[in-house]
Amino acid sequence: MIGSVQCTSCHGRFGVESLEQPTCVRLGGMLRDAQYTVALALLAAGGTAHRAAREAACAAVRDAGFEDCGEAQVLAALAALSGLGGELYDAHGMAGGLAVELHAVLEPLAPHLAQPGRERLLLQGAAIALADGRYRPQERDALDAVGRCLDLPQARVGQLLEAATRAPY
Template sequence: MLPGRGRSLSLWGVRTTWTTVGDGEFFCPGCGGDRNYARRTGRQRRTVLGVPLAARGTVGPVVHCASCEGEFGPEALDHPTTVRLSAMLRDAVHTVALAVLAAGGTSSRTVTATAAATVRSAGFEDCTEDQLTHLVEALSAESGRYLPEEAASGIDCPYSATLAIELHEALEPLAPHLAPAGRESLLLQGARIALADGPYNPAEREVLATAGAALHLCAADTARLLAAARTPS
C-alpha cells in the first residue's frame, strides 16, 4: 500500500440522516416479541473529513426496533403482533363454530354445548349456547343461509356464498402465520362440533371443505382430517 493511501481513503464517508415517518407496535423478528418501532426514511450525503457535501439520494424505508435497535424491511410489519394474532385466532374459531352451526342447525344441545365450549377455550370466556344460537338465527335471517330443519334432515342445501366469504375473511389472513399443525387443529375443532350429534351432513362437509381451503389445506389433507375426527382418540 502506498504511504498515506489508507489515510486518504478514510477521509471520505457517507452520512445518513434519518427521519421518522411513523411508529407503532410490531412483532420484532430480532427480539422475537412485541416491540415499539419507528418507520424511518433516510437521506445520504457524501462526507469529507466528516463534513457533509453532495447528496447521494434516499434510503429506506426501514423499520427500527426501539428495543434491540435492529433495522428491518417494511415487510416486518406484515407479521401480526402476538396480541393481534391471538385475537385473529379467537375470531377464527368463533367464525368456524358459527358456520358449522349454520350448516348443521342448533336443535341439538350436544352440538351447541360443544360449540360454546370450543369458543370459550379460544378466548371468548363468556360465550354461551344461547348467544351462539341467537347469532346463527340472526345470520340465517339476514342472508338466507341453511334452514336448521333442512340441514338436520341431511338435505343438500345450496351453499351460502356469504358464509363462504366470511370463512375466507376470517381464516385466510391467519393461515400464513400458523404452523401446519395449528391450521389442522383449527379445522378439527370445527369437525368435532359437526360430529357432536352424529355423522356429517352434506352442508357441514361443504362448510368444513371451505374452511380447509381458506386455511391453505389441500383437499386430500382436509378429507384426511375430517376422517380422523370421526375416530375416537
C-alpha cells in the same frame, strides 16, 4: 439499521418489511376470531336442534377466549350472520353471511399458521360436527370450505375428517 422500526415490547429493531406481519396481539385476535367463526359455521351446517352440537360449539367459542359467551349469544350471532329467518343453509351451501365471514376470517390467517395449526382449526370444526353423530352433507361441505380457506390440500382434509370420526371426543 436504515429503514427500520423498533418494537415497543422488546425494543428490538427490525426491517420495515416486518410491518407486513401481524403482531402477536393481532395474530392472537385473528386466531380467536377464526375459532369463533368455524364454530358458528359448523353449528349452522348441522343445525341448532341438537343440544350436543350447541354445547360443543359454545365450548369452542369459550375456549377461543370468549369466556362470557353463552348459548344465547352464540345463537344470536348465528342468526345475525345467517341473514335468513329460518334455514341457515340453502341448496348451494353456506348461507351468505357465514360464507363471507368464513373467507374473511380464515384466509388472512392461513399464511401465518403452520400446517398443524391450520389442521387443528379444521379438527375443532369436525368435533362440533361429530358431537351429534356422523357428518351431515352440509357439515362436510362446511368443513371442506374451512379446509380450502385454510389452504389445506383436499386430500389432507379428507384424511383428517376421516381420522376425526375415529377419535374419542
